[in-house]
Amino acid sequence: MNEMVTIPKAEYDRLRAAADDLADIALYEAAKADIAAGRDELIPAAFADRLIDGESPVRVFRELRGLTQSALSRSSGVNRVQIADIEAGRSAGSVETMRKLAIALNVTIDDLV
Missing domain, CATH: 1.20.5 (Single alpha-helices involved in coiled-coils or other helix-helix interfaces)
Known part of the structure; x- marks a missing residue:
């Protein structure tokens, strides 16, 4: 051998x-x-660039899905103000909140954090 x-x-x-x-x-x-x-899924370059540049993944995926904060709030059960705070970087969101947002946006939690 x-x-x-x-x-x-x-x-x-x-x-x-x-x-x-x-x-x-x-x-x-x-x-x-x-x-x-x-x-x-394929993500258009403009959205991928925003993620790479450090923009809030919740905002990027919400806009990619064509949702308003209110629509995401309704579909996820997360308060709209909480979503706004997460997108603005004022709050990280709990694991449960991020799980709900991930389900509503059809992404993984890893995609959002």
Whole structure:
């Protein structure tokens, strides 16, 4: 079982690059399958940029879903003022509050915190 093969470094590097490319293709195909099956979604770049820039995820996902604070309040059972405070950064919201908002926005709690 101690068999060895010696190949030129250039060939080794080419094989490693091909393996990396194959892994990237597999991840891409898995992501496409998740989107097609409804397990994941595409987020427009403008909304993704807002998240990256540190804007409140609750606000970004609420606006992505086309909801007002009042509509999100009704669908989540969370007080509208509480939502406004979370979006403005004046409150972090309890775990239970974030769970309710995540369910109403159809995202995970991780997406919101």
